[in-house]
Amino acid sequence: MNNEQGRKERLDRGIKVRTDGLYAIMSLRELCYLTVPRLVLIVGLLILPLVMPSMYWQRVISIVCIYAFLALGFDFLAHFVGLVCLGGAFFIGVGGYLAAILNTSFGFPPLVTIPIATLLGGAICTLLLLPCLPLRGVYFAIVTLMYPLVLMRIIEALNILGGTDGIMGVASFANRWIEQYFVILMVLLFLFGLRRLVNLDIGLVFRAVKDNDQAVRASGMNISFYKAIAVFVASALGCLGGACLVHIYMWSGISLFALDFSILPIAATVIGGAGTVVGPVLGCFILVPISELLRAFGTLRIVFYCLILVAFIVFRSEGIMVYGQRKYHQFERWVKI
Amino acid sequence: MLEATGLMVFYENMLALNNVSISCENNQIVGVFGANSAGKSTLMYTLSGIMEDIKKKEDMAGRERITVLGAIKYLGKDIMGLKPSQRARQGIILCPERRRIFPESTVLENLRIGGYLASPPQKKESLEYVFRIFPALEKIKKRVGGFLSGGEQQMLAIGRALMAQPRLLLLDEPLLGLSPLIQVLLVRSVKEIRDERGVSIIVTEQYARPVLPIVDYAFILENGANTGGAIGQP
Numbered sequence: 001m002n003n004e005q006g007r008k009e010r011l012d013r014g015i016k017v018r019t020d021g022l023y024a025i026m027s028l029r030e031l032c033y034l035t036v037p038r039l040v041l042i043v044g045l046l047i048l049p050l051v052m053p054s055m056y057w058q059r060v061i062s063i064v065c066i067y068a069f070l071a072l073g074f075d076f077l078a079h080f081v082g083l084v085c086l087g088g089a090f091f092i093g094v095g096g097y098l099a100a101i102l103n104t105s106f107g108f109p110p111l112v113t114i115p116i117a118t119l120l121g122g123a124i125c126t127l128l129l130l131p132c133l134p135l136r137g138v139y140f141a142i143v144t145l146m147y148p149l150v151l152m153r154i155i156e157a158l159n160i161l162g163g164t165d166g167i168m169g170v171a172s173f174a175n176r177w178i179e180q181y182f183v184i185l186m187v188l189l190f191l192f193g194l195r196r197l198v199n200l201d202i203g204l205v206f207r208a209v210k211d212n213d214q215a216v217r218a219s220g221m222n223i224s225f226y227k228a229i230a231v232f233v234a235s236a237l238g239c240l241g242g243a244c245l246v247h248i249y250m251w252s253g254i255s256l257f258a259l260d261f262s263i264l265p266i267a268a269t270v271i272g273g274a275g276t277v278v279g280p281v282l283g284c285f286i287l288v289p290i291s292e293l294l295r296a297f298g299t300l301r302i303v304f305y306c307l308i309l310v311a312f313i314v315f316r317s318e319g320i321m322v323y324g325q326r327k328y329h330q331f332e333r334w335v336k337i
Numbered sequence: 338m339l340e341a342t343g344l345m346v347f348y349e350n351m352l353a354l355n356n357v358s359i360s361c362e363n364n365q366i367v368g369v370f371g372a373n374s375a376g377k378s379t380l381m382y383t384l385s386g387i388m389e390d391i392k393k394k395e396d397m398a399g400r401e402r403i404t405v406l407g408a409i410k411y412l413g414k415d416i417m418g419l420k421p422s423q424r425a426r427q428g429i430i431l432c433p434e435r436r437r438i439f440p441e442s443t444v445l446e447n448l449r450i451g452g453y454l455a456s457p458p459q460k461k462e463s464l465e466y467v468f469r470i471f472p473a474l475e476k477i478k479k480r481v482g483g484f485l486s487g488g489e490q491q492m493l494a495i496g497r498a499l500m501a502q503p504r505l506l507l508l509d510e511p512l513l514g515l516s517p518l519i520q521v522l523l524v525r526s527v528k529e530i531r532d533e534r535g536v537s538i539i540v541t542e543q544y545a546r547p548v549l550p551i552v553d554y555a556f557i558l559e560n561g562a563n564t565g566g567a568i569g570q571p
Contacts, residue, residue, distance in 0.1 A: 007347060007404045008404075009350055010349060010350065010402060011350065118443070133535070305366060317397045317398065317399075318397070318398055318399025318400075319399075322399045328398065337345065337406065
């Protein structure tokens with residue numbers, strides 16, 4: 001059709017409109033429309049460890065989930081609260097060292113150390129980041145980027161917490177199935193939890209802080225308080241990842257502060273679709289296995305990795321989930337003008 | 338000078354401009370009047386080409402799809418597909434709504450940014466001209482843009498647009514939120530600019546009365562459509 005007369009129209013599918021309202025549970029078809037995408041994700045994640053060919057790939061799944069915690073936290077902070085966080089390594093490090101200390105010095109089993117490390121680590125990270133919360137701009141990003149470097153050097157220079165050797169002899173999970181399903185269930189729990197959270201009233205406040213913090217202040221709310229809550233949620237997620245990681249590797253060292261943990265979640269968010277919460281998780285499930293597959297190319301893998309990222313940013317900067325949701329909920333047709 | 342025919346702009350499925358045709362002859366001041374949501378700003382963005390930029394950004398982020406249809410002829414040539422920067426080089430300069438001055442640069446710096454494309458003698462000449470029609474600006478030329486009052490900011494925005502050597506100046510709501518006294522002053526300056534610089538001007542406004550004395554003729558927009566009502570003779 002001629003471009004002069006035609007225009008591609010984008011409309012919500014009828015079923016999408018119906019399921020938005022009261023009719024969501026009126027028929028099986030509408031119920032399926034709502035639940036099938038979520039069930040595919042849940043069931044897919046749950047059977048993933050069973051279909052993996054080797055222990056090596058099962059371990060990869062666990063690592064993917066660790067990155068998924070960080071990506072969830074990053075997406076939440078960046079696109080719902082407006083804080084760009086480069087501190088994935090900081091959260092991983094704090095959570096990891098806490099879990100390792102609790103386990104080796106106090107003898108707590110993993111299922112006790114992980115919750116404590118999560119909550120305590122989240123509190124510590126929030127406390128350390130508190131001074132830069134009232135500020136707007138790049139300060140939060142810079143501070144979160146600096147902390148892991150600082151902590152790494154402190155541990156190295158003062159030779160505390162095992163120094164460069166790290167803390168060895170951390171207890172592992174009872175067996176690998178418990179390890180796998182623990183992290184997968186945690187990812188699902190926090191994925192749906194965060195989606196719920198951002199749609200609650202407090203989620204509205206978070207988004208308002210992102211859009212216009214002055215207006216939020218003028219409405220009588222303390223933005224630092226709300227930012228602190230958000231940072232606590234995100235850093236607790238990161239610390240949970242760190243604690244799991246330490247128990248998976250049975251070792252905690254300064255490589256927990258590696259820059260990978262800060263950068264890869266951001267890349268996953270770009271690929272998966274920013275602001276969708278589920279997108280970053282999918283992004284991790286694409287990126288981490290790719291980087292494992294590319295190990296065969298040695299150091300060249302970084303090049304391939306970067307090429308994939310650049311291609312995504314140039315050609316599909318909206319991300320997979322935003323694209324997918326649009327295709328699922330809307331249809332297009334040519335209309336005459 | 339400028340002739341736009343059958344302009345249609347869709348924001349996704351919402352029709353923002355419906356078959357709007359406007360024209361502006363050499364050395365004329367043309368008014369475009371309409372209430373909020375009549376499509377005045379959309380029209381200005383479309384004429385200046387900013388719409389192409391917005392469209393691209395929305396596309397990249399996978400948000401709203403903007404469709405622009407119609408034809409814009411400027412000095413006898415079709416400029417529909419041109420980027421805003423190319424249109425600015427040809428002399429179509431937009432003075433945007435809510436001024437959009439650079440808040441962290443001083444008044445003088447703001448003006449010099451506007452004159453980036455001009456040659457040094459042109460720059461010098463138009464700087465003097467801006468300070469002549471807006472003497473208030475010369476006294477505060479070292480002050481930072483963000484701390485100026487609304488009227489001073491608007492003068493600065495018009496001055497910045499003048500520095501870019503416009504042949505067609507698009508003023509988007511230049512009187513927004515200003516006191517009647519400043520409005521009168523600004524309207525007088527706009528007429529002066531037309532008379533002395535030979536610039537064609539398209540000015541949009543919600544409240545027609547202050548601008549009405551100086552326009553050669555005016556279009557009225559309503560809900561994105563040209564009502565056909567025009568004031569004066571084209």
